[in-house]
Amino acid sequence: MTVLDVVVIGGGQAGLAAGYHLRRRNLSFVVLDAEASPGGSWQHMWDSLHLFSPAEHSSLPGRLMPAQAGETYPDARHVVDYLGDYEKRYDLPVQHGTRVEAVRRDGGGLLVEADTGTWRAAAVISATGTWSRPFLPAAPGRADFAGRQLHTVRYRSPAEFAGQHVVVVGGGNSGAQIAADLALDGRARMTWVTQRPPRLLPDAIDGRALFDVATARRQALEAGLPDTGGVAALGDIVAVPPVRAARDAQLLDAKPMFDRLTTHGVRWPDGSAEDVDAVIWCTGFRPALSHLAPLNLRRERGRIPTEGTRAVHEPRLHLLGYGDWTGPASATLIGVGRPARDAVREIAALRQHGASPPQ
Numbered sequence: 001m002t003v004l005d006v007v008v009i010g011g012g013q014a015g016l017a018a019g020y021h022l023r024r025r026n027l028s029f030v031v032l033d034a035e036a037s038p039g040g041s042w043q044h045m046w047d048s049l050h051l052f053s054p055a056e057h058s059s060l061p062g063r064l065m066p067a068q069a070g071e072t073y074p075d076a077r078h079v080v081d082y083l084g085d086y087e088k089r090y091d092l093p094v095q096h097g098t099r100v101e102a103v104r105r106d107g108g109g110l111l112v113e114a115d116t117g118t119w120r121a122a123a124v125i126s127a128t129g130t131w132s133r134p135f136l137p138a139a140p141g142r143a144d145f146a147g148r149q150l151h152t153v154r155y156r157s158p159a160e161f162a163g164q165h166v167v168v169v170g171g172g173n174s175g176a177q178i179a180a181d182l183a184l185d186g187r188a189r190m191t192w193v194t195q196r197p198p199r200l201l202p203d204a205i206d207g208r209a210l211f212d213v214a215t216a217r218r219q220a221l222e223a224g225l226p227d228t229g230g231v232a233a234l235g236d237i238v239a240v241p242p243v244r245a246a247r248d249a250q251l252l253d254a255k256p257m258f259d260r261l262t263t264h265g266v267r268w269p270d271g272s273a274e275d276v277d278a279v280i281w282c283t284g285f286r287p288a289l290s291h292l293a294p295l296n297l298r299r300e301r302g303r304i305p306t307e308g309t310r311a312v313h314e315p316r317l318h319l320l321g322y323g324d325w326t327g328p329a330s331a332t333l334i335g336v337g338r339p340a341r342d343a344v345r346e347i348a349a350l351r352q353h354g355a356s357p358p359q
């Protein structure tokens with residue numbers, strides 16, 4: 001069995017940012033990643049997806065993302081290439097094709113059991129993201145619907161819906177972008193439904209400005225000043241160019257949620273029914289944490305309480321990249337560097353105070 005200072009679980013951007021800081025501190029580590037190749041969940045995004053920030057504002061620590069020729073906002077393929085290059089450049093020991101099944105306490109350390117072997121470490125950084133846990137809300141009639149239902153994670157392009165009536169559910173970024181993708185393509189008839197009226201951010205606000213807003217909020221809270229409300233106070237949806245184009249062409253008017261699904265479609269609140277071929281649920285994700293179940297750390301609303309990135313009830317475990325829950329903007333490319341650095345700093349301090357790799 002291999003014994004290390006740290007095992008990082010997940011080799012997406014969060015796991016790589018952790019790897020960067022672990023290298024700098026000369027800690028022994030491995031990154032175990034379920035994907036066969038580099039790029040984390042960016043490998044699975046739909047064809048037309050572009051970042052909501054320019055390249056230089058989508059960078060991990062140490063290496064600026066290069067601009068993509070002809071694109072202000074790079075596409076997902078560009079991010080995959082960047083992450084693959086990042087892995088190589090810093091010689092990060094990423095073991096692809098390795099799925100971690102369980103993390104257990106084992107004397108002074110933690111035991112990490114994967115489908116390809118077992119590792120023992122003084123500390124674990126879990127960075128498994130949310131993509132592998134799509135969330136589908138309860139919806140009356142869902143089991144009766146004879147058409148196609150898919151979540152964001154299975155959407156690729158409008159081509160496969162040509163000639164169909166498609167309902168897109170969800171008022172977040174994924175819902176707005178997939179609705180815009182279908183509407184601008186025009187081969188499918190698209191109806192967008194949201195639980196609340198969608199709130200588009202002002203056009204001037206892209207991911208770069210959002211990061212500044214999140215940073216200002218963190219600084220205010222750290223200084224004991226009143227909460228600025230952060231990004232949520234401004235809106236939910238970044239008006240990326242395709243969303244703007246669809247909005248300006250009056251193609252992006254959302255309807256309130258349907259009451260229920262029927263065998264062949266939906267029933268609207270006014271009692272009318274309509275045939276539908278496919279429903280795309282853009283209804284979010286949950287953190288992929290099942291490998292941590294043996295540690296029994298979940299508390300209120302299924303969350304693992306953390307202080308910064310450290311699990312309150314298991315100080316040898318850090319969580320990285322799942323959302324604001326583990327640090328402001330930590331689920332973004334530009335935002336994960338800081339919590340990654342802090343997590344590694346804490347682990348290094350723990351080691352200095354005697355927690356060497358368990359034998």
Ligand code: FAD
Pocket residue numbers: 009010011012013014015032033034035039040041042045050051052053058098099100101127128129130131132174207288291320321322331332333334
């Ligand atoms: P992931 O990229 O999901 O990586 C996690 C890795 O862990 C994966 O490789 C997975 O296979 C692996 N894994 C999971 N479980 C296990 C296990 N048990 N054992 C081993 N490996 C495991 N952020 C931005 O900064 N800019 C944007 O424009 C932007 N747009 C987005 C658009 C969409 C549609 C979505 C969903 C998110 C977007 N984000 C954006 C947010 C965020 O940057 C991405 O979600 C990003 O992929 C999160 O990185 P991660 O490393 O936390 O997780």
